[in-house]
């Protein structure tokens with residue numbers, strides 16, 4: 001057989017080898033990127049777990065708030081999904097729901113555990129917790145949206161909330177979502193100074209607050225979810 005007839009040209013062989021090397025390098029870089037992405041997700045999870053440990057330590061000191069963060073997170077997630085938030089925003093709201101009261105770590109225990117009303121000075125200390133919580137998570141660049149939710153979860157749509165007295169849509173949507181879940185859970189939990197309200201009574205209270213202190217659409221959607229659950233949550 002005449003080799004000149006069947007052998008590909010030298011340039012074609014070189015091109016082919018170069019193409020294979022390029023393809024292999026590209027595949028390798030894709031694997032590196034995937035490894036990096038996985039590592040990044042693991043790191044994020046590790047950071048969340050550490051923060052959650054802090055939040056749990058805080059709740060362990062106060063039997064009246066035990067489980068509060070988990071419930072607020074769960075309801076916030078469902079509400080965010082029902083309001084059609086983007087998947088990333090749903091994740092941010094879920095994590096921020098877990099960590100929303102993290103800043104209470106910086107509030108003296110005598111204030112946190114005081115039965116009955118707080119005096120002005122104590123109330124001023126208590127009202128710092130959204131700022132403290134936002135400061136704790138501020139170094140986490142990937143959680144910048146969560147820091148905003150934590151900072152603003154006590155804002156009220158009529159501007160009567162804290163720390164910044166924001167009105168309506170100026171309050172980040174995630175914070176308006178967490179606020180509804182937070183208020184509902186507070187109302188349906190025993191407190192040192194009052195018994196828990198029934199789910200029905202708590203929903204009736206949310207309705208009176210819709211458009212006044214709480215986001216109207218978020219309250220309507222939340223009530224829809226609760227009714228669909230037979231109020232089980």
Ligand SMILES: [Fe+2]
Nearest residue numbers: 100101153154
């Ligand atoms: Fe709070």
